Amino acid sequence: xxxxxxxxxxxxxxxxxxxxxxxxxxxxxxxxxxxxxxxxxxxxxxxxxxxxxxxxxxxxxxxxxxxxxxxxxxxxxxxxxxxxxxxxxxxxxxxxxxxxxxxxxxxxxxxxxxxxxxxxxxxxxxxxxxxxxx
Amino acid sequence: xxxxxxxxxxxxxxxxxxxxxxxxxxxxxxxxxxxxxxxxxxxxxxxxxxxxxxxxxxxxxxxxxxxxxxxxxxxxxxxxxxxxxxxxxxxxxxxxxxxxxxxxxxxxxxxxxxxxxxxxxxxxxxxxxxxxx
Numbered sequence: 001x002x003x004x005x006x007x008x009x010x011x012x013x014x015x016x017x018x019x020x021x022x023x024x025x026x027x028x029x030x031x032x033x034x035x036x037x038x039x040x041x042x043x044x045x046x047x048x049x050x051x052x053x054x055x056x057x058x059x060x061x062x063x064x065x066x067x068x069x070x071x072x073x074x075x076x077x078x079x080x081x082x083x084x085x086x087x088x089x090x091x092x093x094x095x096x097x098x099x100x101x102x103x104x105x106x107x108x109x110x111x112x113x114x115x116x117x118x119x120x121x122x123x124x125x126x127x128x129x130x131x132x133x134x
Numbered sequence: 135x136x137x138x139x140x141x142x143x144x145x146x147x148x149x150x151x152x153x154x155x156x157x158x159x160x161x162x163x164x165x166x167x168x169x170x171x172x173x174x175x176x177x178x179x180x181x182x183x184x185x186x187x188x189x190x191x192x193x194x195x196x197x198x199x200x201x202x203x204x205x206x207x208x209x210x211x212x213x214x215x216x217x218x219x220x221x222x223x224x225x226x227x228x229x230x231x232x233x234x235x236x237x238x239x240x241x242x243x244x245x246x247x248x249x250x251x252x253x254x255x256x257x258x259x260x261x262x263x264x265x266x267x
Contacts, residue, residue: 038231041224041227041231042227042228042231044224045224045225045227045228048220048221048224048256052256052259052260052263055263056263059262059263059266092160092163092164095160096160096161096164099157099160099161102157
């Protein structure tokens with residue numbers, strides 16, 4: 001469709017943009033997938049900042065880095081890392097689901113694919129939790 | 135992909151390329167991450183790595199993470215690719231989010247400039263850290 005031909009429909013705009021963000025009620029599974037994908041994406045960008053902050057210690061020598069690693073082994077941070085694994089796995093698998101749908105594969109099965117993504121995320125996070133707290 | 139975007143007035147190929155890039159880099163992350171974890175386990179650690187060591191090795195596989203592996207150019211380039219693609223992927227995501235939710239053109243321009251600058255700064259930082267070793 002050419003851009004010139006496209007007539008924009010009159011949008012039903014809510015009062016605030018933010019109200020649209022995570023309003024998943026009355027929308028269905030796809031809206032949950034979308035909201036979670038955005039949320040996990042933003043979290044991953046924030047993690048990227050944190051990741052760089054931690055790796056910055058590498059430039060201060062091995063001792064500084066080892067200190068940081070020791071700090072990262074504390075239970076609260078391991079818990080956060082398990083959360084990180086969950087966020088990464090969800091974002092990655094849902095990304096695959098989005099790509100399949102963009103390729104017109106399994107569009108009708110998108111709901112079952114979403115629940116598969118959720119189940120796999122929980123499963124992998126549990127394994128990660130067991131391995132990391134071991 | 136919202137139809138309410140403020141920046142929809144002059145459609146260019148850029149959005150198409152960005153969309154394509156996000157898909158390609160997304161698949162590459164999964165493949166590269168899987169390869170790293172397998173390599174860390176089967177070749178480097180031979181099952182003897184803790185989960186933390188494994189994660190560290192998998193996503194920044196150069197000398198400081200594992201004494202078994204000295205720093206080398208292959209892993210440096212590999213890490214650089216991984217991290218620079220992650221930064222670009224993430225910053226593009228932020229750009230799309232801004233595009234979706236900021237209606238005022240001037241605010242949009244301002245935040246887009248912030249995103250571009252953050253992207254450049256991150257890329258510089260990544261280059262510095264990866265190639266310091």
